[in-house]
Structures are given as structure tokens and as C-alpha cells.
Amino acid sequence: MSTTEIEKRLFRIDYKLEKMRDLKELYINFNKRTGRSNPQINDELDAIILAYKKSDIQMFMDFAYLLCKYREPIINSFVALPNLEKEIRISNSPVERFNRKPKDLLRLAHGTRNFEAFRLRLLFNNRKDKIILREPLLMKEIKNHTEVRRGYNAKKTTAPHQGCHS
Known part of the structure; x- marks a missing residue:
């Protein structure tokens, strides 16, 4: 089944669906054109x-507002710079x-607390074929050595089971 048949x-x-599609396409075509x-x-x-205000569809009347x-x-967003082709x-x-x-890298760091390693990662990811003037850090230099347990096994206890009476 083709797209036109589905449409x-x-x-x-509902007869309003075609009108909604046409109104949507009106703005999309307006936004695509330049020059x-x-x-x-x-x-x-x-x-x-005017077309959106005259429509009896609340969504488009709100969009007209x-x-x-x-x-x-919106008008200022159409300011264009001349280019050789377009x-x-x-x-x-x-x-x-x-x-x-930086926000993406912080999210991907998963709690890395070594600022120097994070800084190098940020610089490495934003380089443009530049030479790296530093040796990479060893894994033991990057890891946090605070002896604080994190993750799945963070709360291991050795207390006896409370449910049994012996």
C-alpha cells in the first residue's frame, strides 16, 4: 500500500485530517523557502x-497566536548569508x-572524579587533527581511590538474617 493510499x-x-495536513504543510513549505x-x-x-485563525481546529488557532x-x-530567522551555491x-x-x-561527556563519564582525565577527554574529543602533547593516563591514575563502594555491591552487610530464631 502506498503512502497516498494510506492518506x-x-x-x-475524518474530513479534518486532510485540512490539518494541508495547514501543517503550509507552514513547513513557508519555513523551507529561502531567497x-x-x-x-x-x-x-x-x-x-490568517489561514490558521480561520480554521476551526484549536491546535492551529493556538499556533496562530x-x-x-x-x-x-520568526522573520529574523530568515536572514541569510550569501554563499557561492545557495x-x-x-x-x-x-x-x-x-x-x-561537555554535557554529553559528563553524562558519559559515569562519575569520573579525576578532573585532569575529564579535561583531556574533552580536549581529545573536540580536536581537529591536532597532535596530542601528553601521554595518556594509566587506569590507576584515572580511578577514584576513596575506598567508597559504589554500584551494585555498595551496601554489603554481614549481619545475620533477622527472620530466623535460633
């Missing part, structure tokens, strides 16, 4: 907001990706 069957269930001037973006956004509320940031929209995703790296 047709779903649309027979427009600011007045064109304003006009297209106004048309989308959000589009009105965040109108300026226009590229400005994005903060490279910065967000770099800021996410």
Missing part, C-alpha cells in the same frame, strides 16, 4: 496566520552543538 484511507475517517525579501516573508506569514507573538524572531540561513546550531559536548 486517502485516513482522510475518509525572499522581507516584505514577501511578512506577506506569507500574514497569510499563514504563537506566530503572532513571536513574529519578529543562500544559507543564519543559525546558532554550531554554538549549541559545541555547548552540548
Whole structure:
């Protein structure tokens, strides 16, 4: 069964499903297009907001309110830098990706308390074909030697079983 056949069957269930799909695609297509001037973006956004407000679907009416509320940031997100092949929209995703790296590494460290080892791991993972100017640490240098038990066997007790009377 093809995708269009599945869609047709779903649309027979409720007539609003096709309208919902069309309204969703309206915004997706608006967001994908580049190379427009600011007045064109304003006009297209106004048309989308009007279509969403006129729909009898509460979800899209709420979304129209959000589009009105965040109108300026949405329009500013279409600022593009000229490139040799195509226009590229400005994005903060490279910065967000770099800021996410330490958080991911902290999560993957699983309690590593040796800051120097963590620092080296962070630098190693963010390098770009750079030479590492330090020898790797030995496992005994990385592990925590506080004698505190962690994990599955952390609470071993040698007390006798309380349920039996002898």
C-alpha cells in the first residue's frame, strides 16, 4: 500500500485530517523557502496566520497566536548569508552543538572524579587533527581511590538474617 493510499484511507475517517495536513504543510513549505525579501516573508506569514485563525481546529488557532507573538524572531530567522551555491540561513546550531559536548561527556563519564582525565577527554574529543602533547593516563591514575563502594555491591552487610530464631 502506498503512502497516498494510506492518506486517502485516513482522510475518509475524518474530513479534518486532510485540512490539518494541508495547514501543517503550509507552514513547513513557508519555513523551507529561502531567497525572499522581507516584505514577501511578512506577506506569507500574514497569510499563514490568517489561514490558521480561520480554521476551526484549536491546535492551529493556538499556533496562530504563537506566530503572532513571536513574529519578529520568526522573520529574523530568515536572514541569510550569501554563499557561492545557495543562500544559507543564519543559525546558532554550531554554538549549541559545541555547548552540548561537555554535557554529553559528563553524562558519559559515569562519575569520573579525576578532573585532569575529564579535561583531556574533552580536549581529545573536540580536536581537529591536532597532535596530542601528553601521554595518556594509566587506569590507576584515572580511578577514584576513596575506598567508597559504589554500584551494585555498595551496601554489603554481614549481619545475620533477622527472620530466623535460633
